Amino acid sequence: MAGMLTAAAALWLAGTAGRWRCFQKMGCRGWEAVVPVYRTWLLFHELYGSGRRMLRLLLPVYNVYILFRCGADLALAFNRSAWFGLGLTLLPFLFFPILGFGGAVYLDGSLNVRQPPYTF
Template sequence: MIGIAIIFYLGVIFLMIASMWKIFEKAGEKGWKAIIPIYNLVVLLQIVGKPDWWIVFMLLVPIANIVFMIWTYNMLSKSFGKDEGFTVGLILLGIVFFPVLAFGDAEYQGPYGTPEAFQAYRKKLGQGQFDFDHSL
């Protein structure tokens, strides 16, 4: 029984590593960067267009790390042209949605986390600017 659990666990780990490897490659990064702990989060932040110092909140600040990871997953979804529903899938069923993002037909559209990309996304949806966006 324990042997089956270990095999299943190792299979999940392999699937998630392969998925992140492919996501990194789709975004123009080297796939091997996905297997280095902490550095893979830094690269993920670069893919979504957020500064490297966010890693502090993702690793060291309790509760904030959950918020920042959800935020990062949302920007990852949108960087590949997906919507908020896909973000919920990444959060709740990552074992299914990360492989879909990696091996499906989703294409990297650039970092969603930059102000320019955010404005382009809002224009695509036909939504106006926020009040605080007038300087952009």
């Protein structure tokens, strides 16, 4: 029983530390990654420009899509694949430390700007 609690605490600590570094890379203060509702609002504000979009998480079935979409968009904002975003959603205690402590650089929404392939 004590071993399981120790393992759960270690996984929680790894996920929180990775999320802390991830938020620092996004230009936020690290402690903001620890406050549960505020970190979700801040994440939606950084990714989509409006924190009020997180209210969509209150919709019963649509919230699953929003969670997966948010993970994919966060991964794309760090120049990772959408499959990495799936990992962020399903295994955050493993993928947030990879994102936070790895060499990924936050692109600050530059992927959301769509440009035509050829300009004449």
